[in-house]
Amino acid sequence: xxxxxxxxxxxxxxxxxxxxxxxxxxxxxxxxxxxxxxxxxxxxxxxxxxxxxxxxxxxxxxxxxxxxxxxxxxxxxxxxxxxxxxxxxxxxxxxxxxxxxxxxxxxxxxxxxxxxxxxxxxxxxxxxxxxxxxxxxxxxxxxxxxxxxxxxxxxxxxxxxxxxxxxxxxxxxxxxxxxxxxxxxxxxxxxxxxxxxxxxxxxxxxxxxxxxxxxxxxxxxxxxxxxxxxxxxxxxxxxxxxxxxxx
Amino acid sequence: xxxxxxxxxxxxxxxxxxxxxxxxxxxxxxxxxxxxxxxxxxxxxxxxxxxxxxxxxxxxxxxxxxxxxxxxxxxxxxxxxxxxxxxxxxxxxxxxxxxxxxxxxxxxxxxxxxxxxxxxxxxxxxxxxxxxxxxxxxxxxxxxxxxxxxxxxxxxxxxxxxxxxxxxxxxxxxxxxxxxxxxxxxxxxxxxxxxxxxxxxxxxxxxxxxxxxxxxxxxxxxxxxxxxxxxxxxxxxxxxxxxxxxxxxxxxxxxxxxxxxxxxxxxxxxxxxxxxxxxxxxxxxxxxxxxxxxxxxxxxxxxxxxxxxxxxxxxxxxxxxxxxxxxxxxxxxxxxxxxxxxxxxxxxxxxxxxxxxxxxxxxxxxxxxxxxxxxxxxxxxxxxxxxxxxxxxxxxxxxxxxxxxxxxxxxxxxxxxxxxxxxxxxxxx
Numbered sequence: 098x099x100x101x102x103x104x105x106x107x108x109x110x111x112x113x114x115x116x117x118x119x120x121x122x123x124x125x126x127x128x129x130x131x132x133x134x135x136x137x138x139x140x141x142x143x144x145x146x147x148x149x150x151x152x153x154x155x156x157x158x159x160x161x162x163x164x165x166x167x168x169x170x171x172x173x174x175x176x177x178x179x180x181x182x183x184x185x186x187x188x189x190x191x192x193x194x195x196x197x198x199x200x201x202x203x204x205x206x207x208x209x210x211x212x213x214x215x216x217x218x219x220x221x222x223x224x225x226x227x228x229x230x231x232x233x234x235x236x237x238x239x240x241x242x243x244x245x246x247x248x249x250x251x252x253x254x255x256x257x258x259x260x261x262x263x264x265x266x267x268x269x270x271x272x273x274x275x276x277x278x279x280x281x282x283x284x285x286x287x288x289x290x291x292x293x294x295x296x297x298x299x300x301x302x303x304x305x306x307x308x309x310x311x312x313x314x315x316x317x318x319x320x321x322x323x324x325x326x327x328x329x330x331x332x333x334x335x336x337x338x339x340x341x342x343x344x
Numbered sequence: 345x346x347x348x349x350x351x352x353x354x355x356x357x358x359x360x361x362x363x364x365x366x367x368x369x370x371x372x373x374x375x376x377x378x379x380x381x382x383x384x385x386x387x388x389x390x391x392x393x394x395x396x397x398x399x400x401x402x403x404x405x406x407x408x409x410x411x412x413x414x415x416x417x418x419x420x421x422x423x424x425x426x427x428x429x430x431x432x433x434x435x436x437x438x439x440x441x442x443x444x445x446x447x448x449x450x451x452x453x454x455x456x457x458x459x460x461x462x463x464x465x466x467x468x469x470x471x472x473x474x475x476x477x478x479x480x481x482x483x484x485x486x487x488x489x490x491x492x493x494x495x496x497x498x499x500x501x502x503x504x505x506x507x508x509x510x511x512x513x514x515x516x517x518x519x520x521x522x523x524x525x526x527x528x529x530x531x532x533x534x535x536x537x538x539x540x541x542x543x544x545x546x547x548x549x550x551x552x553x554x555x556x557x558x559x560x561x562x563x564x565x566x567x568x569x570x571x572x573x574x575x576x577x578x579x580x581x582x583x584x585x586x587x588x589x590x591x592x593x594x595x596x597x598x599x600x601x602x603x604x605x606x607x608x609x610x611x612x613x614x615x616x617x618x619x620x621x622x623x624x625x626x627x628x629x630x631x632x633x634x635x636x637x638x639x640x641x642x643x644x645x646x647x648x649x650x651x652x653x654x655x656x657x658x659x660x661x662x663x664x665x666x667x668x669x670x671x672x673x674x675x676x677x678x679x680x681x682x683x684x685x686x687x688x689x690x691x692x693x694x695x696x697x698x699x700x701x702x703x704x705x706x707x708x709x710x711x712x713x714x715x716x717x718x719x720x721x722x723x724x725x726x727x728x729x730x731x732x733x734x735x736x737x738x739x740x741x742x743x744x745x746x747x748x749x750x751x752x753x754x755x756x757x758x759x760x761x762x763x764x765x766x767x768x769x770x771x772x773x
Contacts, residue, residue, distance in 0.1 A: 117580055118559035132740050135757050162577060170760060191767040192577060199760040223768030230763065256773040287484055290511050324486055328511055
């Protein structure tokens with residue numbers, strides 16, 4: 098459908114009244130507008146303003162979801178406050194993240210970080226996932242604290258630290274117990290292995306080797322840690338391969 | 345319900361598991377009796393040499409996959425998992441009928457199946473939005489994986505799945521049985537050098553998936569709807585949203601963007617897989633996406649191509665009038681143009697150990713630890729083409745791909761589409 102600017106008002110009026118059972122054809126013009134906005138800053142700003150107003154207007158969950166999908170594509174810092182307002186809302190938190198996770202810039206990261214400190218434990222897991230996907234360094238201190246807490250949050254914290262794999266994240270994981278109960282140890286090991294792979298890929302062989310050797314040493318002689326020993330040994334060999342390839 | 349944690353410790357082999365439980369004095373429900381079936385016979389290997397398998401997502405393609413593995417004497421099939429009661433019970437019944445017992449366990453939640461230390465390998469045939477999470481979890485719990493195509497739903501998922509497979513030394517096979525099964529008519533002559541160097545490839549297959557706006561229906565009692573949705577956005581139940589049939593016209597999950605890449609990645613996994621194999625591009629990823637807008641007169645629809653670093657250009661639904669003369673074709677769906685210049689023949693890769701199916705190839709690799717024909721890395725590489733084409737259609741513009749960084753160059757809008765936020769508590773890492 099080609100974009101027709103004169104049809105936008107009508108399309109947004111339809112979207113404001115939308116719920117899952119309603120006809121979507123009247124507002125599909127908005128899809129075309131979102132595509133056109135990539136090359137039109139004024140249109141983009143106009144759309145963001147309209148979307149923000151809809152989020153604030155008590156529209157249906159279905160309409161909010163549609164808006165978040167579009168802001169995922171074109172949202173900027175200007176849309177962050179309207180989206181962030183839903184991060185603590187059980188029904189809409191995920192879709193707010195759906196947009197915020199993909200919006201570049203510090204504002205979206207700051208909103209997710211702020212929510213990480215305030216939302217329910219169940220929603221914190223989502224914040225960690227999105228912050229990790231963004232490789233947001235600012236969340237590492239909070240993740241480090243969560244890593245020491247109950248498994249519900251320690252496991253996603255370990256996963257996120259492994260994805261972020263900054264120097265501070267690696268240090269936090271190094272201080273965690275690879276044999277911690279209830280799945281935490283498994284997540285810590287996996288995260289450490291992920292960090293080592295990233296270091297090796299970045300040419301930091303000695304740092305990667307230190308992680309692999311640390312895991313191998315921790316697992317040595319433990320009959321239920323053979324998989325860890327195997328993965329660490331495989332990593333050590335990969336480091337040796339990297340040396341051979343470089344020489 | 346508290347879920348069993350998928351433990352890295354369970355990555356020990358089945359034999360190690362049995363040894364551990366024996367030495368630890370773990371109580372079992374019944375005394376272990378060595379039966380004649382356990383010892384094997386002329387056609388069935390002893391239990392100690394069989395690959396113990398379970399299946400996750402056991403309707404439609406999962407049913408077919410289960411049948412293929414159940415039919416193998418070197419597989420002991422012990423568990424099924426599905427969020428739908430009907431498919432779960434039917435899957436269990438198929439296994440129980442095969443073995444003449446009631447031993448096949450049935451799970452709603454895949455984490456319970458993966459927590460079993462006695463299972464060596466799983467096959468996964470859920471909707472696509474679950475593939476990466478389940479494959480990574482299976483690798484982390486020490487299972488080898490046969491994963492139905494399309495292996496990925498987003499571009500970010502692929503490298504994480506490959507990393508998990510390599511990190512834990514798992515065999516992970518993609519699941520297009522057709523790539524080697526159906527396209528030999530183009531593969532063999534091309535690998536024999538008969539059409540020379542490939543100039544262009546045209547693939548005709550349906551387009552990308554679409555948004556879903558279906559209304560709410562009452563959720564039936566035999567489906568765990570929240571677990572069906574998993575990492576996808578919450579939406580109300582509608583049978584057309586989750587039906588597993590093979591259509592992409594709006595009456596199955598294959599139609600919709602939250603769960604599938606549409607025909608482009610569904611049948612596309614076969615056609616792109618066959619063409620990319622034929623052109624020996626499985627180790628490469630495209631470096632460029634070109635969007636060709638519809639003609640002003642509306643007579644020509646928009647189409648998209650991807651170009652590989654070696655110069656091969658692969659077109660999706662290019663109008664027939666614009667295509668060069670084909671040197672070789674596959675049922676009209678794949679047309680390949682070569683330059684006709686002499687080119688040395690190369691041996692065509694085959695399934696391992698003389699196996700004639702991709703299922704046998706997978707089982708052989710589970711035994712030998714070799715990489716399968718559709719190893720996850722080549723599957724991921726293959727799927728980058730239709731995923732990039734879908735992004736080209738969605739954004740209606742051309743793109744440049746940097747394989748090293750796994751990012752589009754100078755296009756933050758395109759990079760937003762590399763992945764999507766997963767609904768808590770699901771994530772990939």
